[in-house]
Amino acid sequence: MDILYFLIPLGLLLLGLAVWAFFWAVGSGQFDDLDTPAMRVVMDDDSHPADAPDGSHGSDERQAPDR
């Protein structure tokens, strides 16, 4: 078990590195927005209107009465 005397300090060193990296990330503003990134994964642009499958876009150009 003597290896623990080496492994635990090594673990703590890595831990220190991780904390330092996180502090740097927070300081550079990477965690300022906690809401949007969660959505960005599921939100992707739809297909562009040009390659819409049925070409239905643009058929609705029946305009509303002018004001």
Added chain:
Amino acid sequence: MATLDGCFHCALPIPANCDFTVEIDGKPKPVCCPGCKAVAELIRDAGMTRYYTLRDTPTPGLGRPDATADEWQVFDRDDMLEAFAEREGDRASASIFAGGMYCAACSWLIETTLTKTPGILSADVNPVTHRVLVTWRPGEIGLGGVLGVLSGLGYKPQPLAPDADARPELVEQRAALKRLLVASIGMMQVMMFAVGLYSGQFQGIDENMQRFLRFVSLFVTTPVVFYSARPFFAGAMRGVRARRPGMDLPVSIAIGGAYLASVYSTFTGGAEVWFDSVTMFVFFLTLGRFLEMRARHRSVDRSAALSSLMPNTVTRIDADETRVVPASQLVAGDRVRVRPGEAIPADGVIESGTTAIDESVLTGESQAQLKRPGDAIVAGSVNLDGVIEMRVRHTGVDTTLGTIGRLSERARYARPAFVQLSDKIASYFVVAILILAAGVAGAWYLVDAERAFVVTLSVLVVTCPCALALATPAAFAAAGSRLSELHLLITNGNAVEALSRATHVVFDKTGTLTRGMPSVLRVTLFDTGLDETRARNIAAALETASTHPIARAFSKPSAALAVSEPKVVVGEGVEGIVEGRHWRLGSPAFVAADAPDDTEIDDGATRVFLGTDGRLAARFDIGDELRPDARHALNELKRIGLDLALLSGDREPAVKRVAAALDIRDARARCSPKDKLEAIHALQSAGATVVMVGDGINDAPVLAGADASIAPSHAALLAQTSADILMLGESLEPLVTAFRAARQTMRIVRQNMAWAIGYNLSAVPLAAAGLVPPWAAAIGMSASSLIVVLNALRLSRFEAPPRNDRASSAGRIASRPGRSREPLVR
């Protein structure tokens, strides 16, 4: 989520006979106006219809575009770039406040649309502060272009001066995140070492290894205690200095005591260390504080709230030329021209021109005031129908509007001395523990001086008010997350307790119980053969020329008629030629020479007459219509034992009409913000706990002065900043839910308290006798905390009271025969 009875884009009810649709994903969706149609089509054509499925339920009316796109062109000028943007080589960046953002889907929509716009290099949206940091190439697109894109999406952009961009929320959030991370990582590491130590207790452990693990735990725990837990120590110090020890004191004593005991144990080779308990405790509390902070940050930015009422630009009259300048550049003494429909940019005096001014946001008075040269006008009110020139007296925070902001801040600060239940109990508890610990120390000193210190510390650790400290925050956090699903956003946790004790609910009439916009209540036809639909259409055509708020009552015609030679006569009405005949709409004297005196009982409605060739043809009664579910919601409130009152700044007849329709006995009209605040203080000193529901700027101080306050989400931004709870959506139903949920929450808090105190009381004697083995103390402490948390989680299954469906529509004002169709809002 986007399935609504109202407009597909902005969720406002769709007016009768209105037929605008947008085709989304091959299906036609109804929208309420050409503006919403344009925005929805823009979003569709940019390939971002996903916005509609991912956004939260929209607040009705939000995102509805303004018609004035030309306003942004002035921002293309170089001096505007100078004032609002920072230049760096060939790129410029500016911070823009995007009014009307309400969920994460909004920030996605803004970012994606802006970055797709040619010339814009990057756009970062901060949903917490509603600010967009845009970087663009001035050669390719102007600041005005950027603002135009935002405005085109239905948001209300405001460029912010670079120095206005201090963001305390961000600083606070960053610090809290760091603390949370240190606590969580520390907790995990110490837990690992603790597993080794605990198994060592049972299986035997090499003495050197035990000491080593203890020292490592000490090494990891130290930053958790001195960095993550620092706010608790600071809070405890403040509490002690103010002679009102709160929850922070027992928490600090528990953390500090357990830590010091463990350190002592580590250096002297004692029986037990409690580093795992310390870190876990700090982590849970820090997490609780973090969630609380996030809720608080959802409330609205005060500086942006104030400026949202001011125009972005003003027309300043220098010596002999006029210049359009940013409103922030105005100083006292400037001469400014204000056109109809524009907001007054500063406090001042009219120098020339006569106009009607809508001061409803400031006074609650729903009728426009006629102002002449020499009259004082205030910033934030709206110029309705005449061109005026004014001399600026006060700007920015010195205006009446700024004063109201400060007043509400102070009222909030000077809130009735409010001690949380848990704090009250905690104070006694702390004193009891300290006396007990001293007693134990003395007793053990006489019996066995060697063990006195260790036993005393173990008493302090066993009584660690872990469960007690978690009892309230856990319940509030669970209630908060459930309530946001039920359309209630809590920005101040303390409000829950006040809500549960509430005895009186005070309403502000304008916009809270009513829709807050004029609509035609009744049409009376005179004997000219004109039918009602046609009368409405003619009136609508004439009003297209007008910026008067009354015009909005007519804004939804069933068929658009063309009007020629429209003319606005200040203070009288409008006239124009529709289908070959000359029509007038306005006061009776303006419309017809032989107009009858208006001798009918004044019921608060504004009367507008339509006539042609000097003869009256129709009379429109225009007023603020009750919300469809107001009656049902108010009856529910009465049923759960609350007294209702109405304090309005509006005129007597209008207030009486609403009070009678809703059966509110205590109704007062013409209340100034000061009157309202005094009325609330009077109730409070009589022992009542007052909850205020209001939405106007003039309500801000009152909202802040009440024990708890609720604002609908369409309320003025300033009112939102002062409110403890925001009610999302158009319905008043969440109001009832709020009271029920608050009572349920406090019931759970009391259960938790009883459990935590019971556990501690039974554990203390054993610990004092030196009988509690270390592992039993650890299990007991964790189990009691776990039970508290699980009990709190029951709140996340809280159900809203069943809706009394369409029956609530009976709550409308009964006498309205002329109304053809009633759009029901959900």
